[in-house]
Amino acid sequence: MIVRASLRGLLHHRGRTLLALAGIGVSSALLVDMTMLASGLTHSFAALTRAQGYPVRVTPAGTLPFDSEAGISEAAAVSQQLREVPGVRSVAPVLGAQLYLVRSDSASEPLFTSGIDPAAQMLYLLVEGEEPGDDEIVVSGPLAEALGISVGDTVSLAVELDVALGRPRGSASYRISGVGDFLFNYAGERSVALPLARLQEITGRSDEVSLFAVAPAADADEEALVERISAAAPELSAYSTRDLTAALDQRLAYFRQLSTILGSISFGVATLLVATIVTIGVRERFGEIATLRAIGVAGHRVQIGIVVEGLALSAGGALLGLPIGLWMARRLDQILLTFPGIPARVSFFVFDGISVALAITLMVGIGALVGVIPGAQALRAPLGSALREEAD
């Protein structure tokens, strides 16, 4: 009956309740977004790193993948060495380089080019055609689209530009063997991949790679494997996906701070809103509460009614905020991912049920509990005077 009275009170003050719900909804939407942002990029990056089954990266000592120009020399021997580490299923070498697309009509365009082992690669998923053979390349979807080319066509790639003449040097033609979905490319990035040996040969970086991606055997523990690789090849750095995301996390500390601050603010706003509404409600019902006490309703029962009111408001607002938050996250993601250099496959906002549930639960819980304070005040007021006040 007490609970019914509380809920009906909210219905009775419909306008105020709706405004409060809207306010709490918007701030909990922001809270949801900030929770999703806090871990979103690292979560989705980790998923991406693992996507092709090659979660471990081996790079020149002290560098992160593709972080420096430094390369790993004597790559074939190192590759063999890695393969022999227990628990390694497959080793995928990658050499990053820049080639130039030679076009008859216009200036040459630089293309990010990867040398890969067609039998063991984790850079792209073929969407059309097959892995490249000699004199063959795989192009990214956006490149194929931009040039209007497809499997079987031929393109000309140069290793260098003659700076003085502005003309390519050392060009050769390659047949397109396939079109790939390059996992780590940013939105619309034009890139190509070709067999490692060929890229090493034309760039003069013989027996060199930028990094190895390592796939563990099904039963191998990723972290233990990284330890063994580090021991086997102390001149290199080995990273598990966890190490990589930790490194990324460090770089994105800025994002986390932002999301923490904005999240706390939205948390505070939502809580204050509930507190204000409930306090006003309690204040308004001061006499009613006195009446309940006078006729013998126990204090904790009165408090339950007040807490239910706060709970209904904050839970209702949170329920409203969840879809708004998810929608906002999608929109914001679209905007943020148009920034160049960010893999199109990652998301800034990733829905992590547990953290979102935790944030929302905390907000709803505190929202419900803030009512206890004005409630306790109303319960502590001398009963006779409170009744008298109500009569005036």
Added chain:
Amino acid sequence: MSRAGRLPDALERGRAASNLADPVEVVIRASGVQKVYGRSSSEEGGVAALRGVDVVVASCEWTAIVGPSGCGKSTLLNVLAGIDAPTAGTVELLGNDLGRLDERARARLRLLRVGFVFQRFHLLPVLTAAENIELPMAEAGVARRDRRQRSRELLDFVGLGGRTDHRPPQLSGGEQQRVAIARAVANQPDVVFADEPTGELDSRTSAQILELFSSLNAHGTTLLTVTHDPEIARRARRVIEMSDGRIVSDGRPAR
């Protein structure tokens, strides 16, 4: 009031279940009761509303408390009912020394064995008439079906059988007060305290309320009524007259 007059069976006194003290012949026994508002009982600064009141109320009595405004009638009623604590003196209500009970126990005592009727009705505006009557029963743990039925009977008793689902704002003052009386007796109290129950009502409506009180008292409910209404004072069997925080006369009114 046509349907009113007969008290529902559920209301008949002679209750057994109550883990508080047993029914007693003396309902209220107050001695040396003082009440000072404001400054903690010091002479200067505080308002001395009660200056030493002794009173004993027996079971089934109907007592009216009268006196000029500000003489301490409401204060006395609140202190006797355990709503306010006296600054000095002791109050025994239904065999319980109120000073020795904590607020929880006092609340329990009020819920189960005391009824209240206020000048301004004090119904919960968002609950219907029936729900307002059910509320104290629900708090006392009466089963839903029983309290439904009893609230219907009580509404019939106060002549509002057709207004079950109306909320207080949809009822007139007199009707609200009748609902409030039904609420006051919902848990079959031994004693009902009423502070100017007809203070807001015209004389015709007051007469109806008075009928209800008469009927309650006739069925064994002890009544303590603060009033300015000479008609109530005439109907009560005992009139306590107060002045300036003291009882100045106590006796049967001349009929």
